[in-house]
Amino acid sequence: MISQYSGISPKGDLILLQRIGEKLKGRSFLHINSTRAGGGVAEILHRMIPILKDLGIDARWEVIEGDERFFDITKKIHNSLQGNFENITEDMWQYHYEVNRRNAERLNLDADAVLIHDPQPAPLIEFRKSGKWIWRCHIDVSNPIKEVCDYLRRYCERYDSAIFSIAKFARAMGIDEFIIPPSIDPISEKNRELTDEEIQETLNKFQITKDRPIILQVSRFDRFKDPIGVIKAYRIVKKYNDCILVLAGSPATDDPEGEVVLNEVKEYAADDPDIHVLLLPPFSDKDINALQRRATVIIQKSIREGFGLTVSESLWKGKPVIGGATGGIPLQIVHGVTGFLVHSVEGAAFRVRQLLNNPEMTKRMGEKGREHVRKNFLITRQIRDYLSVWYAMENKGESVLEL
Amino acid sequence: MAEVMEPFEFKQCVSILKSTGKMAKSLRELRGVIAVVSDESIFHHTYQYFLKGHILEYTNDFAQWAGESLEGRALSEHLSNIDPYAFKNIDELRQELLNVIDSYLKSFPEPREAMPGDEFYFNETITLTFPVGIRAKNLAEFLIAVKYIDAGAIYYHFYEARIRLGVDDFSKWFEDSLGKKDLAERIMAIDPFMHSIEGIREYIAEAVDEEVKKDMGEIIQL
Numbered sequence: 073m074i075s076q077y078s079g080i081s082p083k084g085d086l087i088l089l090q091r092i093g094e095k096l097k098g099r100s101f102l103h104i105n106s107t108r109a110g111g112g113v114a115e116i117l118h119r120m121i122p123i124l125k126d127l128g129i130d131a132r133w134e135v136i137e138g139d140e141r142f143f144d145i146t147k148k149i150h151n152s153l154q155g156n157f158e159n160i161t162e163d164m165w166q167y168h169y170e171v172n173r174r175n176a177e178r179l180n181l182d183a184d185a186v187l188i189h190d191p192q193p194a195p196l197i198e199f200r201k202s203g204k205w206i207w208r209c210h211i212d213v214s215n216p217i218k219e220v221c222d223y224l225r226r227y228c229e230r231y232d233s234a235i236f237s238i239a240k241f242a243r244a245m246g247i248d249e250f251i252i253p254p255s256i257d258p259i260s261e262k263n264r265e266l267t268d269e270e271i272q273e274t275l276n277k278f279q280i281t282k283d284r285p286i287i288l289q290v291s292r293f294d295r296f297k298d299p300i301g302v303i304k305a306y307r308i309v310k311k312y313n314d315c316i317l318v319l320a321g322s323p324a325t326d327d328p329e330g331e332v333v334l335n336e337v338k339e340y341a342a343d344d345p346d347i348h349v350l351l352l353p354p355f356s357d358k359d360i361n362a363l364q365r366r367a368t369v370i371i372q373k374s375i376r377e378g379f380g381l382t383v384s385e386s387l388w389k390g391k392p393v394i395g396g397a398t399g400g401i402p403l404q405i406v407h408g409v410t411g412f413l414v415h416s417v418e419g420a421a422f423r424v425r426q427l428l429n430n431p432e433m434t435k436r437m438g439e440k441g442r443e444h445v446r447k448n449f450l451i452t453r454q455i456r457d458y459l460s461v462w463y464a465m466e467n468k469g470e471s472v473l474e475l
Numbered sequence: 476m477a478e479v480m481e482p483f484e485f486k487q488c489v490s491i492l493k494s495t496g497k498m499a500k501s502l503r504e505l506r507g508v509i510a511v512v513s514d515e516s517i518f519h520h521t522y523q524y525f526l527k528g529h530i531l532e533y534t535n536d537f538a539q540w541a542g543e544s545l546e547g548r549a550l551s552e553h554l555s556n557i558d559p560y561a562f563k564n565i566d567e568l569r570q571e572l573l574n575v576i577d578s579y580l581k582s583f584p585e586p587r588e589a590m591p592g593d594e595f596y597f598n599e600t601i602t603l604t605f606p607v608g609i610r611a612k613n614l615a616e617f618l619i620a621v622k623y624i625d626a627g628a629i630y631y632h633f634y635e636a637r638i639r640l641g642v643d644d645f646s647k648w649f650e651d652s653l654g655k656k657d658l659a660e661r662i663m664a665i666d667p668f669m670h671s672i673e674g675i676r677e678y679i680a681e682a683v684d685e686e687v688k689k690d691m692g693e694i695i696q697l
Contacts, residue, residue, distance in 0.1 A: 082627075083607070083624075084487045084624075084625035084628065087607055088603065239598055240592070242496060244494075245496075250492065251492035251598065397592070447626075460491045461491060470601070472602045474605070475603055
């Protein structure tokens with residue numbers, strides 16, 4: 073499996089993976105999150121577990137179960153950590169804990185290293201049995217609602233270490249905090265090369281014509297992704313350049329707000345025949361891939377963002393990206409080199425027009441973007457980092473490790 | 476082509492970022508944290524600057540932030556002139572950073588604060604070093620390898636080596652094992668602060684290529 077990345081990923085990453093793999097061979101590595109479908113975490117786990125196994129590591133992925141009330145509470149926790157006030161009562165926190173307690177009875181938590189993804193399963197630390205426990209935060213927690221952050225912190229501080237996607241999300245919790253950006257898989261269905269026929273198949277399915285430039289945003293229907301702002305930007309662009317807007321996203325089982333936002337977006341798009349709002353079923357990876365490859369310009373106009381992996385996906389396909397200057401987006405968009413960072417609807421519209429009218433610049437930025445992703449945001453680099461953190465935790469106190 | 480007893484073994488390093496939990500949004504705060512933050516953090520933001528592979532305007536993270544986020548261009552110029560390899564230890568380097576900032580604060584108006592979200596975050600790293608499985612026994616083999624290896628390997632031998640040996644690994648091998656003093660001097664003459672890693676790779680490859688051609692010419696004449 074790992075050999076499939078040869079010629080794609082940086083050589084050094086592959087060599088280091090093999091070497092750490094040898095050190096950790098046969099040891100168990102458990103990942104736990106809250107959904108098997110939708111969103112970047114599930115997506116990367118689908119790809120990462122087989123690679124870890126191929127390296128000889130006994131990797132497992134478990135998903136906690138919860139009812140509508142649980143996911144409604146965890147969505148509120150998520151929103152609060154991203155800075156939107158939500159009232160979370162003691163009763164709700166107790167329910168959060170209780171659902172985790174039930175999951176702890178059901179799941180086998182025994183492993184040499186346990187990586188808990190995001191706040192939903194964070195209380196599982198109360199039921200740790202053995203091994204090194206790491207809390208992995210994928211959320212933009214740079215401006216959280218303090219009370220919610222403080223409450224959650226009582227769980228997080230009990231972990232051996234934490235991992236955040238970018239430095240400004242780290243919280244000074246008194247445990248080791250590592251910075252590991254997430255990644256994309258270049259050989260997955262979502263990112264592999266496609267033939268012209270495969271791309272056309274997708275366009276036919278959604279009745280998207282090829283006669284005009286396509287502006288695309290791929291993301292969950294979530295207010296933090298500002299889909300309404302994207303439509304506003306498109307309407308400004310449309311005054312100068314005839315184009316099509318495609319807003320595409322999949323629902324996630326842990327996001328009860330998705331449907332509400334989707335309806336708002338449809339209503340705002342009204343009956344403009346050039347706006348395509350696509351609710352894609354989970355695992356629509358090939359269609360997303362095709363849309364990204366066919367798009368002329370790709371937007372990720374998030375207001376808050378954990379990391380925004382769709383940016384790396386788009387850059388990998390040689391498309392420059394216009395993104396909100398938030399979360400992990402500035403790590404992926406080097407302003408003026410791999411795309412543009414924007415701070416407003418007007419800024420997004422201006423940059424879209426710039427790219428639509430300068431195909432040479434668009435091509436050059438796309439090429440730089442692909443190389444930037446190759447060096448920094450491929451799955452092999454992320455696995456390398458996770459295993460390095462685990463190995464470093466086993467050699468605590470050493471700042472230089474020779475392999 | 477003559478082979479040496481001591482082949483050049485290419486190694487590489489990869490660094491995993493660790494947060495110190497400390498940040499600064501103004502120059503005074505930056506100064507305050509530089510005074511107390513770990514040696515590893517000062518090391519990361521100065522010596523390890525080139526490991527990032529970005530081509531940026533200045534020569535360390537402090538200078539880059541002062542210029543970009545505080546718009547203190549004059550301060551950036553002063554900070555960029557600090558050569559970390561000129562100091563015996565991190566404390567001396569730390570003191571020089573503080574001296575430059577203090578002197579700036581005395582002579583210039585205080586720069587503005589960074590915009591929210593653009594603060595300076597102090598990190599440190601855990602570094603993993605490993606052989607990449609390539610050994611060069613002569614200059615021709617070295618030339619092929621230096622074109623092929625990852626940027627992280629160039630960093631390890633060209634920058635990181637200065638901390639271990641006071642000189643880059645390449646020059647040392649050229650002189651000590653191959654007896655090529657001129658070539659070593661050409662490599663030592665590269666200003667480490669004025670090039671990207673790719674630029675350094677190109678320069679070394681060019682110099683070695685010329686040397687290989689020269690050697691071949693001498694062999695043919697014999």
